[in-house]
Amino acid sequence: MSEASEDRDEPSGRDSYVHPSYEHQPYPPRGPAPGAGLALGSLICSIAGFVLCAPMAVAGIVMGHVAFHRARRGRGAGGALALAGFVIGYAALIVWSIVTPLIVRALVQSGIFD
Numbered sequence: 001m002s003e004a005s006e007d008r009d010e011p012s013g014r015d016s017y018v019h020p021s022y023e024h025q026p027y028p029p030r031g032p033a034p035g036a037g038l039a040l041g042s043l044i045c046s047i048a049g050f051v052l053c054a055p056m057a058v059a060g061i062v063m064g065h066v067a068f069h070r071a072r073r074g075r076g077a078g079g080a081l082a083l084a085g086f087v088i089g090y091a092a093l094i095v096w097s098i099v100t101p102l103i104v105r106a107l108v109q110s111g112i113f114d
Helices: 003-007 037-051 054-072 079-110
Strands: none
Touching: 037 054, 037 079, 054 079
16 A cells, blocks of 8 residues: 555545535525414404403404415415404404493493483
């Protein structure tokens, strides 16, 4: 053996092999798939619409419809949560539309506005 071959630290027989570089990919890595955050927010707002006030139910209805249409087009997840969110939101609006006039009528009859 010559001195030049002894100076190499590489194993014999695989001198020309180079590991492929993965730092330069042809396409950027994809981010995580869109989750069901909007659908979950819809459900939470709709449930809160029963307890707190009707505007929360309206927010739940709007978010539910947006999330449902995104899920149907494949741009999001949580179609069932979105459906539940806007159905519960509509139910909360119906309850509030029945209860509010009853409360106002009871307050008028009690003489609080005199």
